[in-house]
Amino acid sequence: MITTFRTLLTLTVxxxxxxxxxxxxxxxxxxxxxxxxxxxxxxAKVRDGKLHILYEADDNGIALSNMAGSRxxxxxxxxxPLFSNFTEFAITTPLYRNTxxxxxxxxxxxxxxxxxxxxxxxxKTIRPVTIAISDPVGQLLKTETITSKNDCSxxxxxxxxxxxxxxxxxxxxxSETETATYYLDTELVQAGAFGVVEIMIDNSFYTLPxxxxxxxxxxxxxxxxxxxxxNYNSTDFDQLSVSDDGYAEEExxxxxxxxxxxxxxxxxxxxPEMLAKTGDRVVLFKSQALVARQEKARKKIQLSKHGDVLIxxxxxxxxxxxxxxxxxxxxxx
Numbered sequence: 001m002i003t004t005f006r007t008l009l010t011l012t013v014x015x016x017x018x019x020x021x022x023x024x025x026x027x028x029x030x031x032x033x034x035x036x037x038x039x040x041x042x043x044a045k046v047r048d049g050k051l052h053i054l055y056e057a058d059d060n061g062i063a064l065s066n067m068a069g070s071r072x073x074x075x076x077x078x079x080x081p082l083f084s085n086f087t088e089f090a091i092t093t094p095l096y097r098n099t100x101x102x103x104x105x106x107x108x109x110x111x112x113x114x115x116x117x118x119x120x121x122x123x124k125t126i127r128p129v130t131i132a133i134s135d136p137v138g139q140l141l142k143t144e145t146i147t148s149k150n151d152c153s154x155x156x157x158x159x160x161x162x163x164x165x166x167x168x169x170x171x172x173x174x175s176e177t178e179t180a181t182y183y184l185d186t187e188l189v190q191a192g193a194f195g196v197v198e199i200m201i202d203n204s205f206y207t208l209p210x211x212x213x214x215x216x217x218x219x220x221x222x223x224x225x226x227x228x229x230x231n232y233n234s235t236d237f238d239q240l241s242v243s244d245d246g247y248a249e250e251e252x253x254x255x256x257x258x259x260x261x262x263x264x265x266x267x268x269x270x271x272p273e274m275l276a277k278t279g280d281r282v283v284l285f286k287s288q289a290l291v292a293r294q295e296k297a298r299k300k301i302q303l304s305k306h307g308d309v310l311i312x313x314x315x316x317x318x319x320x321x322x323x324x325x326x327x328x329x330x331x332x333x
Contacts, residue, residue, distance in 0.1 A: 002059040007212040008042065011051040011197060017086050017218040018320075019296050023049035024083055025194070029076030030187040032164055040067035055206065061154035068203035073164060073185065075193030076214075080320045086293040088217045094195040095166060095183060096214055102202035103210045111166060111183040113193060118157040120169050122146065123178045130172045133157050136165030159184050165198070174315070181202060219292040223255065224271060225326045227303065229281045230331035239306040242314065246300025255291060255301065260284040275327060291324065293317065303328065 015022035027046055037044060041056040041064045042290070051074065056064045094108035122129065132143040141162075146152060159167070164185040171178040183196050199212065225242055232240075247254040262272040262282055272282045295318075303311040310330060317324045 002062065003056050004059075004061075005054040006057050006061065007209040008053045008055045008201070008205050009199065009212065010053070011199075011212045011214070013049055013076075013214045013216070015087070015216040015218070017293055017295050019294070021048060022216070026077040027051050027197075028077050028188060028191045028193055029034060030073060030075065030164065030185055033073050035216070036067065036070050036072060039065070040070065041065045042067065043315045053094050062121075063206050065201070066206065068206075070201050071143060071165075072187065072199045072201065074199075075185070075188040075191055076195040076197060077191060078194040080319075082085050086319055088219045089096055091195075093183070093193075095181070095198065096195065097198045098200055098202075098210075098212070102200070102204060104148060105197075105212050105214065108164060108195070108214075109181065111196065113189045113196075114159070114167075114182045114184055115186045115189050116160045116184075118159055118167065118169075118182055118184070119154055120157070120180065120182075121154050123171060123180075124173065126173050127151060128174075132157055132170050132172070134166065134168045134170075138168075141167075163278040165210045184279055193306075194236065217262075218293040220292050222326045223257075223287040223291045223316070224269070224326065225257075225285045225303070226275055226325065226327045227283050228276050228327065228329045229283070229286065230279070230329070232281055232330075232332060234281075236305060236332070237281045237283070240283060240302050242301065243304065244298070244301050246298060250299055252298070254300070256288045257285040258288055260286060270327075293324065295319065303330070 013022045013025050015024070023079065029044060043054050045052045045054065058064060076108045091108050091110050093113055094112050095111040096105045096108055098105055100106050128145055128147045130143055133141050135141055141159060143156060146155070163185060165183070167182045167184055169182065170178045188196065227240060229237055229240065241259070242257045244255040260283070265271060269284060276282050297313065297316040299313055301314045302309050303314055311328070314328065315326055317326060
């Protein structure tokens, strides 16, 4: 019998900051999932930031071991320390799962990674409060009531012997509840995982491979050009302008700029004394709308003087910059 490997599923991380794919993540496979892969005759490969799960099949394309109903867990390991500079995200540790539809990931949910000893900070000072913890399938594991007599601000649960996955901690007060989700996986904690992906294998994946995607968005911010002019008289200085002459060529929305003099700078702007020496003139050109950060600078955002182009392609903040602020120095003899 001839055996081959066929695609069961793929997992791609996309980011609109990049024009040629996102390679900012690797994937951590914990021992539990590694065992499932072996037992299910599956192999995991990462190519150009994309995770491929392949299954071994006979010469008729039939899987040698069908793992439908099994849950695969992967940690997302962030490789790029500059990621937060240009990425819009509000969830510290995201968990992605395919619970609503087998072939797609649900919106990210907030979790906190934990090892075997789960420490939970109680959110309110109201007492009494009953705190309950449930396992990944919703089975109640333990409850404890905190009163004014045994008051504390944190509570611990020993999860030794429990399976990896999402655990729910519910605080029940007299008239309200608070819920927090923790993800138990000691290996992912040790690996410093950025997030977790949990995929339940569906039988349909063996006939039509699933293609999962995690999509990150670039930060949107005001693009600011601070122009510091040396040896410019007031007439020449007043003729400086920034315009977007590349939007049609690149088939993107035009970026319009507002000219702002130092007297109108806000607290969010770099103050003139931080930019210029005595005798220099400073002007700010800032975008009228928020602009998404991108790896490749937009073309033909130009600095001109009375229609004459001084700088054809103004630089734009790269991944190493935490904001869209750019300082341009120009001078005349």
